Amino acid sequence: MDEALTPAQRIKRGRLMKAKSNIISKKRARAMKKRAPSAVIQKRAMKKARNILTKKILNNKDRKDLGYGELDQLDKKLDKKKAVIKKIAKKLLPHLKKAEKERIEKLRSSK
Secondary structure: OOOOOOHHHHHHHHHHHHHOHHHHHHHHHHHOOOOOOHHHHHHHHHHHHHHHHHHHHHOOOOHHHOOHHHHHHHHHHHHHOHHHHHHHHHHHHHHHHHHHHHHHHHHHHOO
């Protein structure tokens, strides 16, 4: 995610993703049989770091329970913390690379 979405954009994106869900699931299944490129692992690290910060900001609340306005505010807060997200992602990268390597080894050994 690059920037916060407006409520209308969020609804539109939801409809689009629902329509493309079958295509996405087939592509995901195909991609899971291959080793993830470093760009994808970096993207996973950024997403995981963003989720860590989200949990810290929300305390006990669940992201799913938030309304559109609250989600918008959360996204804006997270956009201000891009440097922190990058720092956390950098620390998570070795763990994700190791997990990917183990996943591939397990996939190949089960055949």
